[in-house]
Amino acid sequence: MFRYILRRIGMLIPILFLVSVVVFLMLRLAKGDPAMAYLRLSNIPPTTEALEEARYLLGLDLPVWEQYLRWIGKALQGDFGVSWVTGNPVLGEILYYLPATLKLTAAALFLTLALSIPLGVLAALRKDGPIDHVTRAFAFVGVSMPSFWFAYLLIFVFAVTFKLLPPMGMGGVSHIIMPAMALALMSTAINIRFLRANMLENMHARSVLYARARGLSERRVIWGHVFRNSLVPVVTSIGMHLGELIGGAVVVEMVFAWPGVGRYAVMAIYNRDFPILQCFLLVMTSIFVLCNLLVDILYAWIDPRIRLQGDRS
Amino acid sequence: MRIFAALLLGLSLAAFCAAPALAAKTELTFSWPSNCGPLNPHLYSPNQMYAQAMVYEPLVHYGDDGSVVPWLAESFEISPDGTLYTFRLRPGVVFSDGEPFDAKAVKMNVDAVLLNAKRHSWLELINQIEGCEIVDDMTVRLKLKNPYYPILQELALIRPLRFLSPAAIPPDGNTSMGIAAPVGTGPWILAESKKGEYDVFVRNERYWGQKPALEKITVKVLPDPESRVIALQTGQIDLIYGAGGHSAAQIGLEAFVRLEREGRFSTGVSGPLSSRLLAVNSARGPTSELPVRLAIQHAVDKDLLNQAIFLGVEKQADFLFTPIMPYCDLGLKPFAYDRAKAEQILDEAGWTLAPGARVRAKDGRDLVVDFCFTGNDALHKAIAEALQGELAKIGMHLNLIGEESDSFLKRQKDGEFGMIFNDTWGAPYEPHAMVGSMRAPSHADYQAQVGLPMKSELDQKITQVLLTTDETTRQAMYRDILTTLHEQAVYLPLTYMTSVRAHNPKLQGVEFTPMRQIIPFERMRWAD
Numbered sequence: 001m002f003r004y005i006l007r008r009i010g011m012l013i014p015i016l017f018l019v020s021v022v023v024f025l026m027l028r029l030a031k032g033d034p035a036m037a038y039l040r041l042s043n044i045p046p047t048t049e050a051l052e053e054a055r056y057l058l059g060l061d062l063p064v065w066e067q068y069l070r071w072i073g074k075a076l077q078g079d080f081g082v083s084w085v086t087g088n089p090v091l092g093e094i095l096y097y098l099p100a101t102l103k104l105t106a107a108a109l110f111l112t113l114a115l116s117i118p119l120g121v122l123a124a125l126r127k128d129g130p131i132d133h134v135t136r137a138f139a140f141v142g143v144s145m146p147s148f149w150f151a152y153l154l155i156f157v158f159a160v161t162f163k164l165l166p167p168m169g170m171g172g173v174s175h176i177i178m179p180a181m182a183l184a185l186m187s188t189a190i191n192i193r194f195l196r197a198n199m200l201e202n203m204h205a206r207s208v209l210y211a212r213a214r215g216l217s218e219r220r221v222i223w224g225h226v227f228r229n230s231l232v233p234v235v236t237s238i239g240m241h242l243g244e245l246i247g248g249a250v251v252v253e254m255v256f257a258w259p260g261v262g263r264y265a266v267m268a269i270y271n272r273d274f275p276i277l278q279c280f281l282l283v284m285t286s287i288f289v290l291c292n293l294l295v296d297i298l299y300a301w302i303d304p305r306i307r308l309q310g311d312r313s
Numbered sequence: 314m315r316i317f318a319a320l321l322l323g324l325s326l327a328a329f330c331a332a333p334a335l336a337a338k339t340e341l342t343f344s345w346p347s348n349c350g351p352l353n354p355h356l357y358s359p360n361q362m363y364a365q366a367m368v369y370e371p372l373v374h375y376g377d378d379g380s381v382v383p384w385l386a387e388s389f390e391i392s393p394d395g396t397l398y399t400f401r402l403r404p405g406v407v408f409s410d411g412e413p414f415d416a417k418a419v420k421m422n423v424d425a426v427l428l429n430a431k432r433h434s435w436l437e438l439i440n441q442i443e444g445c446e447i448v449d450d451m452t453v454r455l456k457l458k459n460p461y462y463p464i465l466q467e468l469a470l471i472r473p474l475r476f477l478s479p480a481a482i483p484p485d486g487n488t489s490m491g492i493a494a495p496v497g498t499g500p501w502i503l504a505e506s507k508k509g510e511y512d513v514f515v516r517n518e519r520y521w522g523q524k525p526a527l528e529k530i531t532v533k534v535l536p537d538p539e540s541r542v543i544a545l546q547t548g549q550i551d552l553i554y555g556a557g558g559h560s561a562a563q564i565g566l567e568a569f570v571r572l573e574r575e576g577r578f579s580t581g582v583s584g585p586l587s588s589r590l591l592a593v594n595s596a597r598g599p600t601s602e603l604p605v606r607l608a609i610q611h612a613v614d615k616d617l618l619n620q621a622i623f624l625g626v627e628k629q630a631d632f633l634f635t636p637i638m639p640y641c642d643l644g645l646k647p648f649a650y651d652r653a654k655a656e657q658i659l660d661e662a663g664w665t666l667a668p669g670a671r672v673r674a675k676d677g678r679d680l681v682v683d684f685c686f687t688g689n690d691a692l693h694k695a696i697a698e699a700l701q702g703e704l705a706k707i708g709m710h711l712n713l714i715g716e717e718s719d720s721f722l723k724r725q726k727d728g729e730f731g732m733i734f735n736d737t738w739g740a741p742y743e744p745h746a747m748v749g750s751m752r753a754p755s756h757a758d759y760q761a762q763v764g765l766p767m768k769s770e771l772d773q774k775i776t777q778v779l780l781t782t783d784e785t786t787r788q789a790m791y792r793d794i795l796t797t798l799h800e801q802a803v804y805l806p807l808t809y810m811t812s813v814r815a816h817n818p819k820l821q822g823v824e825f826t827p828m829r830q831i832i833p834f835e836r837m838r839w840a841d
Binding site for chain 2: 030032033034036038041042044046047048083086087096097100134152157160163166167168169170182221254256257259260263264266267272
């Protein structure tokens, strides 16, 4: 188990290296001049001299590989440069806004699990019944509806019409309900369908038939065999959902004026604030990859087959 | 007796309950797309101009009628040769930290700005100041290199020449690397700032002028214009104020018109503040010919454009600057919308339409013009598409080039365009600063004009008009410059931009000022 974890952590390094190269190149492949963006954001008139000075200052006169080495060298020491808009160190800014996003993501993940597990199980147990139909319809709509649209619908109903919840900002529990719901919708819908399908599949497994033959109670068959086995793929999918939730937070934070790192990144995209975007993408990738690692470890712990394969290789 | 006592008790209870309701509200909640920044009066982004204007004040103020009036300076004198400006400072003014506003404070601020002069090179005022000297405790003198007349207009700007308390200026006198605290003489004090969430301003109790009726203004950080409208509708904010419609807008035009129709909120549209224009390149492609530029002027139905895209919120523009700007009411004849005339001009110039063709041609060249805009700016895109449709009717094809903003700016600078968006700057920059910038090759104006046969003559006149001390000569020269630009049709004015307001109807005194970045909170109050 320990070797498996070590091996997985070791794989993080090449992944992050690749991501850093791709992010760096992607921003530079886009049309437009970073020196021009820098001058625009600093409100400096873009005269030819100012452009040359900015190119020198930002190291844009160097070959791309040298620019990359300079950047990654500093980044490894925790220095991601300063924002072209605020002039503040980038990592500090990202870490300032990150907790709000993690709070929102955690709330949405909790909501996803709290809704999808009972609904998925119920839909499978009462297959083709009214609950199943309603759940399937919900899952269908949830997967199809964009989160920002659902967010505006929530605001229209709960904040504008009935005035039950605050429409925006961060504060008490009431502030987080709507953003978390908007963010959780798609993951919940996917998870319900996934769990339902798994449950139905496992109900016909030979192990379940054998359990029944052993005379186990229906309750033990369902919870001990069908449900537990159906949960294994769901745990893996949580890793995917975390990615979806962190990505979705970018849109949801804009709508609900949630002061998180997603909204901060959107402003950086509008401004073409390169240092922020590079740091944001790298930090988010790290979080995503780490979450997947955690899920994989959890998965290995639940399912001995994975662990053994990992140990053997 | 018992009834009387009960009545008395009831009445006093009622009075007690009613008392808080009777006191007028003194707090206001507003919103802005970002925090106000560190509020350094001598620097630019991320310092927000509306907030800099709340905390810091100028020597002279740009009045509602466009005239320059004394402010922190009680009076001023200009030497006959126009190079010495002597300001007598207003007595009794203190910064919000209690420091006196005197000649020493003024000199420290001017020197701090001059230390960073390169950064302010876009502003002629800073290039022209040779130095600042203290005449006595309450008098300062600015010495200029040349008799640059718009000095007073530029002193009224929100930045960089407003005044920070000497106690907040770093010991080396250089404010460009940061200030100790945002302390000014203005009616408001920045009391609290929470990154990504809000800024709080409170009334400056030491303010020298009429104290604001409001005591506290909370500015929430709301980047999304749609969320801002919801915030107003749900009472999270009391006021939406600022530009409507374009990319840096406070509110989308559809949402504004919806609020206007709903009638729940008090709404209003300002007068013209600046011009939304296209620069037409006189040095490149078919638009290097005057007849082609004139045909474009006659071919666009601006009224339709305004109704369809700006929903009537902006005003149709016929000239480079709105006639309400100083020296700009010239009585020039607008180019009327007349498609037949546009076609006739093109025919006479040899741009003819072959049978069955959709685009005119001359000497084997098609009448195709590159139209450059910011691709992700919905408003730019809508205008581009509308104009493409309009000009197709006279046999001209607009080649739409939508790019990200840096490429767009690069095209403005390099002159790689046939037509390109190039809005004017509004008061107090119009006309002098905008006209002055027409001499700089890094501006779209220069690039659009560089093909004109009289360009060098035009640039000389611009240099002269900024340095002449004679008012009559100045008027005549502006007439000359602006008439030439109008007749040469190097600009296609579309609309005059406006600001909009939407707020709780109980909020009164929400007025528009000529400088669109200023929000006059000090005039606002809640009705009882």
